[in-house]
Amino acid sequence: MSELWYTEKQTENFGITMKIKRTLHTEQTEFQHLEMVETEEFGNMLFLDGMVMTSEKDEFVYHEMAAHVPLFTHPNPENILVVGGGDGGVIREVLKHPSVKKATLVDIDGKVIEYSKKYLPEIAGKLEDPRVEVKVGDGFLHIAESENEYDVIIVDSTEPVGPAVNLFTKGFYAGISKALKEDGIFVAQSDNPWFTPDLIRNVQRDVREIFPITNLYICNIPTYPSGMWAFTIGSKKYDPLQAADERFHEIDTKYYTKELHKAAFVLPKFVKDLTK
Amino acid sequence: MSELWYTEKQTENFGITMKIKRTLHTEQTEFQHLEMVETEEFGNMLFLDGMVMTSEKDEFVYHEMAAHVPLFTHPNPENILVVGGGDGGVIREVLKHPSVKKATLVDIDGKVIEYSKKYLPEIAGKLEDPRVEVKVGDGFLHIAESENEYDVIIVDSTEPVGPAVNLFTKGFYAGISKALKEDGIFVAQSDNPWFTPDLIRNVQRDVREIFPITNLYICNIPTYPSGMWAFTIGSKKYDPLQAADERFHEIDTKYYTKELHKAAFVLPKFVKDLTK
Structure with missing residues (x-):
């Protein structure tokens, strides 16, 4: 056969x-x-x-690391925005935080949501939660129209080709800053240091111009290029490395731990050099 | 074309x-x-x-992490044994430590050494160093014949199929303990947690029966399965997490840093569970 x-x-x-x-x-x-x-x-x-x-076997890594690092850094995350992420995995992790009152998902492609619900139910199932509002639309425009609204914004985009190209611009980061409350936190997936070092360097530089606290953290995802995946974090007030230990409570994870929250920011030398 | x-x-x-x-x-x-x-x-x-x-582009990760974690854990590593590792990369990193007086390489396959010297000169070049003794022979037997001799033993083997099958046995770990001095340290590559969780669990269990301090650390290697690679460390006296900061001096690395030395032991939850 x-x-x-x-x-x-x-x-x-x-x-x-x-x-x-x-x-x-x-x-x-x-x-x-x-x-x-x-x-x-x-x-x-x-x-x-x-x-x-995403894949059913290793999806937990990306979704846990995208959600829990900013949500445990913020002392009281209530109103969350996810841009992209139509598979629903980041939303599922966001909802594990009892402080969260509302989580909005804005994905440009309704088909991603539709077929994730059908074929990735363990990932997309929480999109039906009453705290979740799902909008099919342009995340860039949604950000542009929002002001002083969100505690945490997570950008779960595709790569900067195709529909996500606007999500890797200084104008977008400025819009995110405006859409966040005065102590808001922003996280964006930032590809990998082995094959796209320039992307990481550029995003770090652009975000640093807008957010007083900017950093990079990494995780291991077997089905993603190089197996090492990076997230950029930009924060107005709270330092992810100062996240208070007493705020880590028991949530059900397979990758994230409170110790890993900090260790994920300890970068290999060649990666650290990209953030300078 | x-x-x-x-x-x-x-x-x-x-x-x-x-x-x-x-x-x-x-x-x-x-x-x-x-x-x-x-x-x-x-x-x-x-x-x-x-x-x-190994590959020229990402070899530095494996070789640095195999060598520097045990050599910075030991306060005065002088006599080092590498089992396998005929490409010479671990030896190259070992020799960066000024305390090292002698480094012995025992690889069963002389052809690996020969063709690494020819086609991977940046990796194998240090095999010519006067502090290095290269032996073509059976690492299992070499260990069996050694007693109270080495400060650090690094097992840089292939997977437990083919010629390396003996290097994943309790008898081998007992031999390593005997070949080490009373404060010696042992490191072995241990494949990856995603595709070979049982191997990691078994090696941890077997090594723990012999070494009072046993732990697991990880790194990211794009060309290795899953991109996450694990090393088992067994130590008679020194805890790798207690490695004294004043002993970290400036050596030329691309991946290892003194902060990463400790962060590499902070495992994702599903990996940590394999070590219990």
Whole structure:
């Protein structure tokens, strides 16, 4: 019997390849090429424009690290915005914090939400929670129209090609600052230091111009390029490294711990050099 | 023009694939299948039995983390043994410590040493250092014949299939304990928590029976399975987490820092659970 393998080119000259059981859905949406695939190794996986977005097996890493670092840094996160993230994984983690009263998701592509609910129910299930408002629309415009509103904004975007290109600009970071309350915190996924060092360097530089506390933290995601994934954090008031220990309470995680919250900011030398 | 890609299956159902410029050397040695390949993304790479051993682009991570964690934990490392590691990368890092008087390399396969010198000179070059003794032979036997001799032993082996199978046994760890001085330290590469959790759990359990201080630390290596690589450390006296700060002096590294020395032991929750 023949085998079907899905190969993602992560750079021009390197990729990962996965044996698949079957393709669940494939569609050219208004914004991107969407594929939902059932793999042997990682369970169901979502691809956009040929790039891995999430997999059932390793999704917890990205979603926990995107949500818990800012939400444990803020002393009382109540109103949260997630830009992108239509698979619902960041929202699921956000809702684990009892302080959260409202979580808004703004994803430009309703099809991502629709098919995540259908094929990634463990990830997307919490989008139905009464505290969640789901908006299909342009995150850049939503940010531009918001002022002094959010405690935490998490940018869970695709790469800066295609629909997410506006989400990697100084204008966007300035808008985020305006949309945040005076003690707000912002986190954005920032690709990886091995293959996209310039992206990390540029985002750090741009965010630092706007947020008094800017830093970078990393985690390990097997299905993402290089296995090392970076997040930029920009904060108006609270330092993520000073997050008060007494605020860490028991939440159910598989990757994040209160010790890892701080260790994730201890960067390998060549990565630290990108933040200078 | 056609393109040549080299695919390594890291599990039955998952792999990495690399565009190659050319194959530099391929040979069935007495012990394993050796391939030296020039890749576009990672420079020259060594494969044994189809598994990535090292690449010019990311080799520094493995070699620094294998060497500097035990050598900075020991207050005065003078006599070092590397089992395996015929590419010479661990030896190169060991020699950065001015206290080191002698470093012995025992690799079972002389062909690995020979072709690493030829095609990976930046990695293998220090094998010519006068402080280094290179032995082509069985590391298991060398350990069995050594007593109260080494300050640090680093096991830089292939996976526990083929020639390295003896290097993942309780008998080997007992031999290492005997070969070490009374305050000696031992480090072994221990594969990755995502695809081989049982290996990590078993090695931790076996080493803990012999060494009073046993721990696990991790690093990120893009060309290794899952991008997260683990090392087991067993120590008779010195705790790697108590390594004295004043002993960290300036050495030339790209990954290791004195802060990362400790942060590397802060494990994601699902990894920490493997060490219990």
